[in-house]
Amino acid sequence: MTPEIIAKIFPNELPSIEEIEKKYPPRALQPGQKVTRVAPSPTGFMHVGSLYAALVSERAAHQSGGVFYLRVEDTDQKRKVEGAVEVICKSLARYGIVADEGVNENNQDYGPYAPYTQSERKEIYQAYAKKLLTEGLAYPCFCGAEELDLMRKIQEKQGQRPGYYGKYAHCRPLTDAQILENLNAGKPWILRFKSMGDNNKRMLIKDLLKGDVNMPENDLDIVILKSDGLPTYHFAHAVDDHLMGTTHVLRGDEWLSSVPLHIQLFVALGWKAPKYGHIAPLQKSDNGNKRKLSKRYDPEANITYFWEKGYPETALIEYLLNLINASFEDWRRTNPDKDAFDFPLNFNKVSNSAGALFDFQKLNSISKEVIARMTADEVYQALSAWAKTYNPAFADRLSANRDYYLHILNIERNIGKKSRKDFIKWSDIEADTAYFFDDTFTRDLESFAKEINLSVEELKAVAAEFKAVYRAEDDKNTWFEKIKVIAEKHGFASDMKSYRETPEKFKGSISDISNVLRIFITGRTQSPDLHAIMQVMGTNRVLSRLEA
RNA sequence: GACCCUAUCAUCUAGCGGUUAGGAUACGACCCUCUCAAGGUCGGUACACGAGUUCAAAUCUCGUUAGGGUCGCCA
Numbered sequence: 001m002t003p004e005i006i007a008k009i010f011p012n013e014l015p016s017i018e019e020i021e022k023k024y025p026p027r028a029l030q031p032g033q034k035v036t037r038v039a040p041s042p043t044g045f046m047h048v049g050s051l052y053a054a055l056v057s058e059r060a061a062h063q064s065g066g067v068f069y070l071r072v073e074d075t076d077q078k079r080k081v082e083g084a085v086e087v088i089c090k091s092l093a094r095y096g097i098v099a100d101e102g103v104n105e106n107n108q109d110y111g112p113y114a115p116y117t118q119s120e121r122k123e124i125y126q127a128y129a130k131k132l133l134t135e136g137l138a139y140p141c142f143c144g145a146e147e148l149d150l151m152r153k154i155q156e157k158q159g160q161r162p163g164y165y166g167k168y169a170h171c172r173p174l175t176d177a178q179i180l181e182n183l184n185a186g187k188p189w190i191l192r193f194k195s196m197g198d199n200n201k202r203m204l205i206k207d208l209l210k211g212d213v214n215m216p217e218n219d220l221d222i223v224i225l226k227s228d229g230l231p232t233y234h235f236a237h238a239v240d241d242h243l244m245g246t247t248h249v250l251r252g253d254e255w256l257s258s259v260p261l262h263i264q265l266f267v268a269l270g271w272k273a274p275k276y277g278h279i280a281p282l283q284k285s286d287n288g289n290k291r292k293l294s295k296r297y298d299p300e301a302n303i304t305y306f307w308e309k310g311y312p313e314t315a316l317i318e319y320l321l322n323l324i325n326a327s328f329e330d331w332r333r334t335n336p337d338k339d340a341f342d343f344p345l346n347f348n349k350v351s352n353s354a355g356a357l358f359d360f361q362k363l364n365s366i367s368k369e370v371i372a373r374m375t376a377d378e379v380y381q382a383l384s385a386w387a388k389t390y391n392p393a394f395a396d397r398l399s400a401n402r403d404y405y406l407h408i409l410n411i412e413r414n415i416g417k418k419s420r421k422d423f424i425k426w427s428d429i430e431a432d433t434a435y436f437f438d439d440t441f442t443r444d445l446e447s448f449a450k451e452i453n454l455s456v457e458e459l460k461a462v463a464a465e466f467k468a469v470y471r472a473e474d475d476k477n478t479w480f481e482k483i484k485v486i487a488e489k490h491g492f493a494s495d496m497k498s499y500r501e502t503p504e505k506f507k508g509s510i511s512d513i514s515n516v517l518r519i520f521i522t523g524r525t526q527s528p529d530l531h532a533i534m535q536v537m538g539t540n541r542v543l544s545r546l547e548a
Numbered sequence: 549g550a551c552c553c554u555a556u557c558a559u560c561u562a563g564c565g566g567u568u569a570g571g572a573u574a575c576g577a578c579c580c581u582c583u584c585a586a587g588g589u590c591g592g593u594a595c596a597c598g599a600g601u602u603c604a605a606a607u608c609u610c611g612u613u614a615g616g617g618u619c620g621c622c623a
Contacts, residue, residue, distance in 0.1 A: 039623090040623090041622080041623050043623090073623065075622090075623080076621095076622055076623065078622085079622070079623080141621095145620095145621075148620085148621090152620090156549075159549065159550090160549095160550090161549085161550055161551085161619080162549095162550085162619065163619070163620095190621055199551095210552095210553070210554095213552070213553075214552085215551075215552065216551065216552090220619090222620095223620085223621050225621085226621040227621055228621080230621090232620090232621070232622085232623090233622075233623050236623095252617095252623095253553080253616090253617060253618090254617060254618065254623090255618090255623090256552070256553075256617075256618075257551070257552060257553095257617075257618040257619070258618080258619095278553090278617095280553085280554085280616085280617090281616080281617070283615095283616075285559090289615070289616095290615060290616065291615095291616080292616080292617080322560075322561095322572085323560070323561095326560065326561045326562070326571085326572080327561095327562085329560095329561095329571080329572055329573095330571075330572090333572095349562095351560080351561065353554065353555090353560085353561080353616095354553060354554035354555075354615070354616050354617080355553095355554085355615090355616060355617080356559085356560060356561090357559065357560075359559050359560060359573075359574095361559075361573055361574055362559070362560065362572080362573050362574085363573095364573090365572085365573055365574085366573090368585095368586095372586085412585085412586080415586095416587095417586080417587060417588095418585095418586055418587050419586070419587095420584095420585055420586060421585065421586055422584080422585045422586080480582075483582075487582095496581070496582080509582085510582055511581090511582045511583065512582090513582080514582035514583070515582070515583060517582090518582080518583065518584095524583085524584090525583060525584085526583050526584035526585085527583070527584065527585095528583095528584075528585075529582090530582070530583080531582095
């Protein structure tokens with residue numbers, strides 16, 4: 001490539017390679033410290049899979065005492081969305097994933113390798129592209145989109161491997177004179193990598209998560225600089241991960257097949273390639289088949305889905321940890337009080353599946369456990385925060401009745417293994433606790449009376465009798481003894497054993513009488529501990545509900 | 549189509565030549581119990597198929613089949 005051509009392609013002054021390397025020196029790392037990154041595109045959409053990859057990367061770095069950073073990959077200006085960086089930062093922060101370097105939610109860089117936004121690193125990529133061009137490892141290509149489309153169609157029709165390689169790499173053999181002619185004619189160009197690979201040769205890739213993979217070398221002359229002067233993912237990956245000192249690239253499975261290319265790029269640029277680990281995609285069951293969780297079709301692919309439903313952040317994190325290391329649940333059982341981030345993720349024992357189905361039943365079960373481990377105060381805080389955005393009316397009620405809710409949420413809570421686990425997500429709670437408030441309390445005495453074969457009058461009599469003896473200060477035993485007395489008086493068995501032995505001797509059992517009271521108090525036949533509920537409701541409310 | 553990856557209960561998985569194939573979720577039963585939830589006990593269901601190698605295969609090899617991923621001036 002003549003200096004004239006190079007000058008035409010890069011008319012503007014670019015920083016020298018020396019300057020760049022000096023500005024971004026290698027990191028001083030202790031042995032074993034890993035440097036990883038999360039590198040999302042600012043599309044305004046955060047995929048659960050991205051969170052998954054971010055979590056794994058963050059753990060890898062921080063478990064090793066290394067560095068985890070955030071890089072914004074906005075080289076596709078068409079897909080760029082305003083405010084997307086904020087979405088990314090907030091999403092990660094929400095799940096406790098903090099980058100040591102990168103871009104913050106106000107779009108400000110922090111850290112020694114700034115800028116961390118690719119569109120702001122244009123000159124850097126161009127400097128390296130120029131270097132490759134000078135060394136004959138890259139060349140300008142003048143093929144238009146239609147020409148490439150046509151070529152691909154022909155290749156497909158002929159059963160050829162599609163792509164820009166070999167005899168299909170039309171611009172690769174162009175002479176300097178031809179290139180200059182095109183340039184002078186003002187033909188639009190892009191820059192392609194001149195691959196030195198041979199598709200018939202094979203290379204061994206040592207993947208951290210997948211193990212050894214044998215793949216053909218890359219022989220595609222891929223685009224490194226697009227017509228807008230910005231790099232493609234592949235080129236930006238090589239440049240940035242070199243300059244930013246990434247030691248371990250942990251990313252989605254969809255990149256596995258580009259590893260031969262990426263390694264080639266590192267070789268061409270004279271750099272050491274990072275270690276790679278590819279994470280299997282999250283899948284979804286679809287008509288008996290599995291497919292990747294899709295942004296287009298699956299609402300749960302979007303991280304905001306879990307916010308709307310009100311899954312505690314820890315629940316999702318624990319679910320994801322469980323997916324990458326199935327031993328998580330054993331660890332959790334033996335370490336019920338530890339933070340999920342204390343779990344030692346084992347990268348040698350990663351579940352090596354083709355991609356796990358996202359299992360809501362499992363998530364739900366984990367979520368129940370997570371909520372059950374929280375204190376009433378923690379639940380109240382998280383619930384309020386959720387409601388503020390997703391159920392403002394409920395949020396108002398929560399803040400207006402703070403103490404009452406703290407007591408409600410504390411029913412049968414933090415009593416060890418037997419703690420209630422009936423809340424899966426925050427959105428469950430409003431309806432489940434509605435009966436504590438008079439304006440949302442409803443009951444249907446008649447259908448219940450029918451259910452247990454009693455008249456409404458009898459029901460009312462039971463309630464009235466209980467009302468007469470009810471004392472808020474009664475402990476649970478005293479309270480229950482009073483119910484037993486009423487049961488016996490009405491011909492109901494006062495304990496379940498004798499009822500079960502000779503049901504014909506009774507009109508019903510203590511459970512029916514308890515349920516009469518339950519219906520009066522809660523309007524339901526199922527509830528948490530009735531005594532506790534009455535305690536929480538307070539004497540006045542209890543008495544007025546027994547009034548009927 | 550080509551190239552890769554994967555194949556153990558319904559689901560997530562443990563297993564790395566000799567196991568009654570283990571756990572979790574879900575499901576069912578029983579116990580506990582004032583209902584529900586929880587808890588406890590128990591239960592059913594799995595090595596895709598076919599060849600090898602071996603005294604011995606879920607485990608190693610090959611093939612078949614199935615599923616997934618990738619083949620862009622998207623990342």
